[in-house]
Amino acid sequence: MSDIIHVLSEAVANQIAAGEVIQRPASVVKELMENAVDAGASAIKVVIKDAGKTLIQVVDNGCGMSEVDATVCFERHATSKIKSAKDLFAIQTCGFRGEALASMAAVAEVSVKTRRPGDELGTHIRVAGSRFELQEPVQTPPGTNFQVKNLFFNIPARRKFLKSDHTEFRHIINEFNHVVLTHPDVGFTLIHNQTEIFQLPPSNLRQRIIGVLGKAVNSYLIPLETETTLIKISGFIGKPEHAKKTYGEQFFFVNNRFIRHPYFHKAVINGYDQILAPDHIPSYFIFFETDPSKIDVNIHPSKTEVKFEDERSIWQIILASVREAIGRNNLSPSLDFSKEGVIDIPVLTKDVEVKVPDINTNPGYNPFEGENSYERDKKATPYLDDRFEGWEQLFEPASNTAVTINRNLQVKNKYILSPVKSGVMVIDQKRAHERILYERMLAAQEKQQPLAQQSLFPETISLNAADYQVCLEMLGDLEKLGFDIRDFGNNCVVVHGFPTDMNSTSAGQKLEMMVEQFKSLQGEINVGDPERIARAAAQTSAINYGKQLSDLEMQQLIDQLFACNNPNYSPSGKLIVKILELEELDNHFKE
Numbered sequence: 001m002s003d004i005i006h007v008l009s010e011a012v013a014n015q016i017a018a019g020e021v022i023q024r025p026a027s028v029v030k031e032l033m034e035n036a037v038d039a040g041a042s043a044i045k046v047v048i049k050d051a052g053k054t055l056i057q058v059v060d061n062g063c064g065m066s067e068v069d070a071t072v073c074f075e076r077h078a079t080s081k082i083k084s085a086k087d088l089f090a091i092q093t094c095g096f097r098g099e100a101l102a103s104m105a106a107v108a109e110v111s112v113k114t115r116r117p118g119d120e121l122g123t124h125i126r127v128a129g130s131r132f133e134l135q136e137p138v139q140t141p142p143g144t145n146f147q148v149k150n151l152f153f154n155i156p157a158r159r160k161f162l163k164s165d166h167t168e169f170r171h172i173i174n175e176f177n178h179v180v181l182t183h184p185d186v187g188f189t190l191i192h193n194q195t196e197i198f199q200l201p202p203s204n205l206r207q208r209i210i211g212v213l214g215k216a217v218n219s220y221l222i223p224l225e226t227e228t229t230l231i232k233i234s235g236f237i238g239k240p241e242h243a244k245k246t247y248g249e250q251f252f253f254v255n256n257r258f259i260r261h262p263y264f265h266k267a268v269i270n271g272y273d274q275i276l277a278p279d280h281i282p283s284y285f286i287f288f289e290t291d292p293s294k295i296d297v298n299i300h301p302s303k304t305e306v307k308f309e310d311e312r313s314i315w316q317i318i319l320a321s322v323r324e325a326i327g328r329n330n331l332s333p334s335l336d337f338s339k340e341g342v343i344d345i346p347v348l349t350k351d352v353e354v355k356v357p358d359i360n361t362n363p364g365y366n367p368f369e370g371e372n373s374y375e376r377d378k379k380a381t382p383y384l385d386d387r388f389e390g391w392e393q394l395f396e397p398a399s400n401t402a403v404t405i406n407r408n409l410q411v412k413n414k415y416i417l418s419p420v421k422s423g424v425m426v427i428d429q430k431r432a433h434e435r436i437l438y439e440r441m442l443a444a445q446e447k448q449q450p451l452a453q454q455s456l457f458p459e460t461i462s463l464n465a466a467d468y469q470v471c472l473e474m475l476g477d478l479e480k481l482g483f484d485i486r487d488f489g490n491n492c493v494v495v496h497g498f499p500t501d502m503n504s505t506s507a508g509q510k511l512e513m514m515v516e517q518f519k520s521l522q523g524e525i526n527v528g529d530p531e532r533i534a535r536a537a538a539q540t541s542a543i544n545y546g547k548q549l550s551d552l553e554m555q556q557l558i559d560q561l562f563a564c565n566n567p568n569y570s571p572s573g574k575l576i577v578k579i580l581e582l583e584e585l586d587n588h589f590k591e
């Protein structure tokens with residue numbers, strides 16, 4: 001038998017390595033932008049076609065490369081940024097692994113034109129699938145111009161698994177944002193299919209954040225600044241009342257590198273103490289600066305996971321500085337959360353007379369009378385018959401002379417209680433309404449007869465670039481559900497109509513909430529887009545807790561709920577109806 005082990009060819013090895021470094025067009029954008037930053041560029045232009053599936057081009061005015069370097073840069077482990085292992089502990093650049101260009105060249109058609117400012121002529125090189133196809137001198141401005149075309153052209157399976165253009169472009173925007181936020185002093189432009197998405201002049205951090213996320217953020221940024229021997233923390237956190245239910249504006253950077261850090265995320269959340277609305281996540285843009293020898297950025301190829309030497313102490317420092325920033329801005333007293341669902345406790349003042357509430361007692365009642373207390377109670381309170389019939393009349397205000405048309409009772413403006421044969425039915429009002437709206441929207445979609453209610457005053461809504469992409473992704477399905485929302489370009493859409501079921505007041509706010517909901521549902525793989533959108537729309541427009549319902553509204557809600565295919569669970573699978581069995585109730589009142 002002959003030996004069977006052989007060393008893989010460079011091209012195959014590069015393709016395997018590319019799997020880790022280049023997952024999608026956005027990875028290419030990130031790597032090329034970081035290289036341009038490392039080259040000391042002051043202006044970087046990113047040009048994308050078809051969400052990067054056709055073309056990704058990054059043009060910089062940085063240091064450029066010599067003819068030899070321009071050839072060598074495509075070799076694996078070719079880097080100008082570190083020389084020995086000890087340099088790993090003093091990294092100041094974005095890149096250092098020398099893998100990105102080799103990986104790209106293995107899975108795409110890459111061409112580079114580059115010239116150092118002092119050279120007269122530049123170099124043009126083309127590589128595809130790790131094969132050098134062309135090398136020639138070229139007239140080109142100082143700096144480097146990379147073009148990556150037909151990504152994954154030689155790995156059809158990978159190419160097939162790329163998502164829709166909207167989704168891939170959203171990933172590109174996210175990576176773009178990470179790089180531009182860490183380099184506010186560099187000017188950036190992003191162009192997609194000939195449309196300018198971002199034009200960010202060199203500026204300070206605050207202006208850069210506004211440039212990236214829209215003018216609205218300006219009103220809710222609180223500066224953060226702490227310096228200790230271990231770490232320096234700077235940046236901004238969002239005011240608590242601007243926290244959102246989904247992720248999207250949470251950024252940690254270490255020595256100007258974007259990282260994810262769930263443990264530090266918790267520290268930030270804890271810093272807000274109890275002042276966040278439930279399930280809300282504050283925005284933050286937090287920059288750590290530390291001695292490079294105190295962190296290990298080498299643990300993951302895409303370098304978004306970083307290990308710190310003393311994470312517990314840093315946790316404490318983050319917590320303290322977030323608290324301090326919030327306190328300094330004296331925010332706590334001016335908090336203005338929505339009052340919905342919150343019980344107002346009136347404050348007593350000295351000159352207000354306190355009234356003892358009226359309690360009606362039965363003066364003839366003798367607790368020691370008779371053997372069978374249940375029978376006795378039934379007699380004393382005739383409304384407590386076996387079906388609890390009429391029990392709710394107890395709670396009718398005396399002045400209400402109207403004949404009650406139902407026997408439902410709303411508790412805490414959250415649950416509807418309704419007596420049924422076997423006991424008491426408890427209905428969660430918000431979830432019930434969600435289910436009703438959801439099924440109606442899906443039905444309208446199936447019949448292809450969505451009913452749009454045209455709004456007299458179409459509302460133009462401006463979104464941030466990433467959310468705009470999400471919205472565009474949703475438009476087709478939204479239309480099927482009865483929304484009339486049109487792309488206006490420039491990160492804006494115009495709402496012309498809402499489904500008849502939905503109230504179109506504050507359409508902009510509702511649309512933003514739907515986008516948030518849709519994003520948060522994207523993790524759920526088993527749900528198709530139309531259902532996801534119907535769910536997001538139903539969740540957004542369902543009546544909320546805290547809304548008081550009239551008798552008629554309660555009755556309608558119950559009737560409509562039980563006309564649904566699945567009245568028991570909300571579209572996201574949460575319980576809507578629970579019956580408290582009479583037997584169960586009786587058990588509570590056993591002696």
Ligand code: ADP
Nearest residue numbers: 035039073079080095096097098099100101144
């Ligand atoms: P790394 O960035 O980890 O060093 P890359 O594969 O991304 O590895 O790049 C390899 C080398 O090519 C870099 O170290 C750098 O010397 C050179 N290079 C890449 N992009 C540029 C650029 N835009 N301008 C100048 N040099 C570049």
Ligand code: MG
Nearest residue numbers: 031035095100
């Ligand atoms: Mg690099």
